[in-house]
Amino acid sequence: MDSKKEETLRRGPWLEEEDERLVKFVTLLGERRWDSLARVSGLKRSGKSCRLRWMNYLNPNLKRGRMTQEEEIIILQLHALWGNKWSRIARRLPGRTDNDIKNYWRTHFRKKEEAQNYGKIIDWGGHAREELLRTYKETEVARTRTVSQDHGFDGITNEFNQRNMENGKEPNGGFYERESFGVMNSPYENRISDWISEISTDQSEANLLEDHSSSSSENNININSGSWWFQETRDFGEFLCSLWS
DNA sequence: AATGGCCCCAACCGCCGTTTC
DNA sequence: AGAAACGGCGGTTGGGGCCAT
Structure with missing residues (x-):
């Protein structure tokens, strides 16, 4: 130029x-x-x-408006696995751009990531997937599955929104407020969570160790090493559809 | 009413890989 | 084969709006 x-x-x-x-x-x-x-x-x-x-x-295919709870969960999970691979995450969220997700992450989660608890989810550390899965399941999935079964996700969402409205908060409020209310996963999310668990378990320990040893220093774990269990060659979108159906 | 802090998001920048010529 | 153009990506900035003080 x-x-x-x-x-x-x-x-x-x-x-x-x-x-x-x-x-x-x-x-x-x-x-x-x-x-x-x-x-x-x-x-x-x-x-x-x-x-x-x-x-x-x-682009007319773009989705407008706030992120849905399901989108939030997907962002959280994929970010935990891939790090700041915004465009890669965006490909899993039709209608959302990398910029959308990047902006959303920065305003909603970055501070929380820096805070004590959330860091545990992100930091795979030497414990790798077990830490991620254990933390996630213990704090989110197990607790909310019961609620989900009782009311269905839409019901929960509505109830949650209504509760927030009553408290003077916006319907689609902060992640942790929602978390404390016990609303975290739709069937979609459960399937993703199960899928993560399933694939994680299936991966050979050798691959895991090899990848972690090559891409991580002792004190600075590269969370992008999450790619050891997920290959781009697999069409994630299709796979999610199969989970959903 | 003024101010500061925060959220939200559009837009830009620099870098790098890929494609084209 | 190599240079230039192009496209994609992640990081950053800045402005508008809202809200609490």
Whole structure:
């Protein structure tokens, strides 16, 4: 990008007419060749900026509004396994972008992650999957499964929201408030949790040890090593669907 | 009413891997 | 084969809105 060209490029918030123009040209030319699309459209924006605007805001497939409880759980679990692989996590949440998830994580969980309890879930440490699974199951799943069976997830959600509303809180309030209320998992979540447990158990200990020894220092465990039990080649979406059905 | 803190989210940046020429 | 262009990703910033003090 030469400096002369850069001078003429607009930055900052997008105007409505810019959005309209971008949508028009993406519809016409497709979601590719962003630099040429930016040139052809006459938008005084970089291709990168156009792509970002489309991907994170204008794309009609995007989901709006707050994260659902199920999405929260998925984010938590996948982040515990993969770390800050936002785009990878986003691929498991249709309609959500990596930016959405990144922002959501930062505002909702990062501080809690730094706090004492949550850190235990994230820190696989030398105990690897057992710690994650034990902590998760003991504190969340086991306690809430009963509630889930009694009322069904929708019922719980409604009850939870109603309770929060009565207390003057927003319907889809903070994670830990929800946790303390004992609402953590839908059938979806239970299946994911079971799935994690199942796959974790099935993995050979040799793979686990090998991966941890290669990717982790003594005091600084790389949580991305969670990939030892999950390969990208497997279509996670399909697998989740099978769990759901 | 003013102020500060927090939440939310759009947008940018720099880096890096991939694709194209 | 190598350079340039492109696209994707994760980190960061900044502004608007809301709320408590």
